[in-house]
Amino acid sequence: MGIRLLKLLVTGTNKPPAVLNFNGALHLVFGPTDTGKSYTLDCLKYALGGSGRPKDIGHSSGYTSVALQFKSDTNVDYTVFRSVVSDESILYEGLHEIPPSIDIPPIKPGIPELLTSLSGARDKKIITGKGAIGNLTAGDLRYFSMFDEMKTLGDIPLVGKDRKLQTRYRSALSLILSGTDDSTTTLPTSTKDNTIARGQVQALDEEIKSLRSGLPKDAAKPDLQEQLSRIDSQLLEMSKYLQVNSTQLQSLKETRQEIQSKIRDLNTRRSAATEAKDRFMLLDHKYHSDLERLHTLKTAASVFASYEARPCPLCHTDISHQTRHAELAETETQTVSTASIAEMAKIESLRAGLAQAIKDLDEELGQTASELTILHSQDSENLSQQSALLAPTSSTIKTGISALSEQRTELSLAIRDIERIEQLEKRRGEFALRTKRQTQKIERNVASDAQAICTRILHLLRSWAVPDVESVHLDLDDADIKINHRQRISYGKGKRGIFLAAYAVALMENALARKHPHLGCVAIDSPLVTYKDPKYGDSEDALDDAVKDKFFDWLANRQEHGQVIILENEEPNAILLSRIPHTEFVGKYGAKGRKGFIPIA
Template identity: 30%
Template sequence: MAITLKHLRVSGPGLVPAVASFDGHRTLIHGPSDTGKSHIWDCIWFLLGGTGTLEQFPESEGYDLLELAFLNDEHEYLVLKAMAGGAARVLVRRDDIWVVAGAPNPLEDVAQELGELLVKLSGAEGKKVLRTRSEKGAITGDDLRHWALLSQPGMISRDATKGKGHGSDKRVSSYSLFLSGLDDSAVELYKSSSFKEQAKGKLAVAESELARLQGLIPAGTGRASTVAALARVDERLDMLTTQLQARSSVLKELRQQIAAEGGALASALTQLASATAICERFTLLDMKYLSDLARLGATDEGIAFFQALEETTCPLCGTPVEHHLDPSDLKPRAPKKYRDAIAAEAEKIRELRRGLQPSVAHEEARIATATADVQRLTASLKALEEQETFVLRAAGQEFDADPRELAESHTRFSSWIDAFDEIDRLKGEIARLEQETKQKRTVLVRNVGSHGDEVGAIARQMLNDWGFMSIKSVYVDPAACDLVIDGRRRLSYGAGKRGLFLSAMTIALMQHALKEGHPHLGVVVLDSPLKAYAQKESADNMDRDIPTATVNASFYGWLSRFEGPGQIIVLENEAVDPATARALNAIEFTDDHTHGRQGFYPSKTVVAPPPAPASDGTEFDDFE
């Protein structure tokens, strides 16, 4: 993982681009002040996600587009950003950068945000660091820049390397990640202020509810006595229920008997009505038969009387009677035939009456039986109803407690018990919330193991190589994110040594992280690490025990031999031996229009035509 810076390019319409190419291991750009060295550091910071705007000066007038190329494994990335600011555009060559000459290998846009991309390429993706003791977050590009790019003011500052105020906790966390490879995923967070305020609000609500519940329970009432009282009420309610069930069973049986007797009575009444109706019809029929017999008897008597009369002429006309009647009716046998027919009809009716009598007797017997049944069932039903009335009246007399009062007592005691239980729960909740509103502050000690000693050993060897041969002990104070040299804190030294010691620690941290496979950006950019040590007039530089020339020569010599791991870019004012400069392939700014490279930006006397537009990324191939 990690990245390797390839080149920095600044362009503008009609202007010759300003370009600084970087070696894969070490690059030295040196020259006098005001030639653009610190501006190069600013541009790298800006293009690696730094905020703010770049300072403008006469040499940069007309330049508007910044470009930073860097490598990661077998892929090349290009970051484009306006000098005025705004979002960065990130491009990548998807194919391997080492392709046959002339083969197409276009640049494509990267959808990922620049800071997230750098975190991914540095191997820190998914790592968690403490932003504060109450908040975790992902590592950011700002953390990578802080421990990789050292400005001149930052090197000699007496401020802690982790910074101060907002963000210092995050700096310590990211430093520990680079140092040990372990993030803060397992660190227990402090409770945030908002969380505590929420807990206080919940605590106030719980205390208010507790006071309300305690007010519902009479003074001196305990849960045990309330449970006992509720048990007694339950017992009486059970007895009442048992009595009611027994009474209900008796009433149920009585009402079943009443229903049965009522049904039987209705059936008996139906039978009585039916028999009575039939008997009445039979009586009516018998009366009809008697009427018919009387009518037939009268008719027979009339015929007999007619037979006894003598024949006489008509008193009106004096004619014989046969002139007025059917002669056959005057024959002696005719009345007899009428009387015989009447006698036969009468006998038939009497026979019908004789046959009707058993049916009448049967229906009268049914009437008698049904009447007896109705009387018996009526009496039985009345007795059952009286018994039901007695049972209902007796039930009211047997219950020695008012069911309503028992129900109200049961409800009251149950609510008290619920209140007692809720009070117990609220007391536990209040105790928990009281703990949440306060938390014991503990010192966070990260277990970096031997990593601090290893970085210290790399830094000590580096400082010995830089000429500080008297240094015997160097180790890392992980809490301060800084070195302790021969028992002294780095910040206790003068400005010159502070800058060099911080440079040594930053480089050592990068080398150790890359060697161990820990996350790191993979590049260190140092702005004027030697300048402060060379300033003799500085009042903050009184402990310069090694000659400046020795330190400068040793530093540049060490840099010329540096082969990684990682990449070092040094921007420096101090002169370098020509042989060492050649070994370093150093970029020299002369601040002279007559020879060499004047500075980072070309002279405005040279004007180039505007570049032709291109969209496939091949316009950047000249800088590979």
């Protein structure tokens, strides 16, 4: 598992590329201060997904892109390009010095996901905080693989000072050590969950209080259930009674429907007959008026000839001068009288027929009234028979279905509310437990792996001739080691650096040998501080030059799994240097050779 770094390239417009070849093997980068060694490590971390951009070292201005070529343990080549301006990262399969054409699509989703996959960390869970669990990320892998000068020589344990990250780093170290993640760990509630639980308890208390306010005073669930049982028995008795008479009752209801239908038909017929009679009576009255008018006309015609002609009382014109006088004179009054008599006879004949029709309607109305009387009597009798069937025969039935049903509903609702209260109180108890702050106690079985890497650290330190190293222990709380029962950071810079180098290498070798998650390489800045500060005399914290030689000899002969990259001020002797793949930076004012990581004219 893991990756091997091949080449680092930093480029910019109109800038000569800065290139460092690692070739997938161990590599030493050495040279004086301010030659870009730390900048090189910043670029490695940035290319591998780190959030911090490489710090500007003056002559790095104008370099805007970092590219890193690396190989997986299955020998698949990859190249990642990342912009120092936008932080955009693009990943491709294959080796490229510039982003390839659009014909070669980038790999999705990107470098963080690829690193976790290649390092055996995909879907591995770690505890990231109190009551919280998450995935082991590429950032966790980088943290235990890339060591800048501050982490190497600083006086802060690897767990760091940020309390928010300490739990995460302890969990990540445990996973790298043991290969067992925290997916099955039972977690205490987080602070956020505590707050949510308190809100839930308050809401449940309000709901319980509301439900109790609607219950009868001193209502007990067993008493209510007993009352409900009695009502159910009463309703069952009533149901049986009604079921016995249901057939006869249904027959009476069907008969009454027929009676009601006939009554409706007869009422319709009676209304129609009454309306027809009213119209006929009105017509007879009209005929009577017509007869009186014709009789008057007949009488006037008979006496008209006996009247003397006289002048007009208004204009005094003699009647003989009137235009129609001659016509009137010619009209025979007998004709008028005869016509009136004929018309009167016709009307009398019509009245006779109308009188017969009215008589027929009166007979029909009488018959209808008689039939209605009989039907209403039958309807009344039918209702009486139904009432008799429905009449209660016991005190239970006298109570009535409606009243019993209402009582049953009230009792059922009360019992339901009590059961709801019981459920809410149970949930309240569960949430109440979550409101209590709990200490997160995590037990991990890392003893055998911890012993293995401590043994390896001790072996490395002794092979490097680091003096006075008697024991090495792992402190999971600090995510760091103790030397001779002292914290690593309690020593001076010289020993802190060399101790951390042994720790980082042993951790990587153990993880790769046991196929535990790891990036597969380590890069360590300034592990060797061999000076003796005259201010402190022969301090135990300063390392002898022999340590440097032993360290570089180990580096030259190293055959174990994993890639080791060392960035150091110290230079090995010529014999050792010839055996170690290396890159030397001579500095701005140094002898001939490469001035630094960034090309300087």
